[in-house]
Amino acid sequence: MKYLTKQCKLILAIIQEFGHMTAEEVYTEAVKQMPKIALGTVYRNLNELAQDGRIRKIRVPDGPDRFDKTLSPHEHIICPVCGKVLDLSVPGLDECLRKAVKTDNFDYALSVNARCSACRAAQ
Ligand SMILES: [Zn+2]
Ligand SMILES: [Zn+2]
Incomplete structure (x- = not known):
């Protein structure tokens, strides 16, 4: 295990507490606990943690x-109204894709746009 700086540990703890966060969030x-931390430090640490496989980076269109x-x-549902990201599990999707793509060697990111329950209720 690579040595983690204090900033890096804090950022990891925040992701583990809240999940699905943007760097700004x-x-x-982080600023609440470490007032001197810079936004650039947060970005850099998030990308390093993602590269190390400790967290996962999700690309949002x-x-x-x-x-x-x-x-x-797992896949994601993104609410187009409030921007909330929810986990989505599609059993068999991986297998389906593998058959369609005809190789095991591929990567994909699926995000479904659908209103979350709170936004549906507010309609
Ligand atoms: Zn919503
Ligand atoms: Zn997720």
Whole structure:
């Protein structure tokens, strides 16, 4: 295990507590505990943690990347109204894709746009 700096540990703890956060959201939380932390430090540490496989980077179309504490394969539902990101499990999707793509060697990111329950209720 690589040595983690104090900033890095804090950022990891924040992701593990809240999940699915943008770098800006992580920064807002981090500043409460470490007032001198810079936004650039937050970005750098998030990317390093994602590269090390401690967190997962989720690409969001038309929005900033999110960082996820859940490393196991899963998809996401993104609410177009409030921007909330929810986990989605599609059993058999991986197998289906593998058959369609005809190789094991591929990567994909699926995000479904659908209103979250709170936004549906507010309609
Ligand atoms: Zn919503
Ligand atoms: Zn997730």
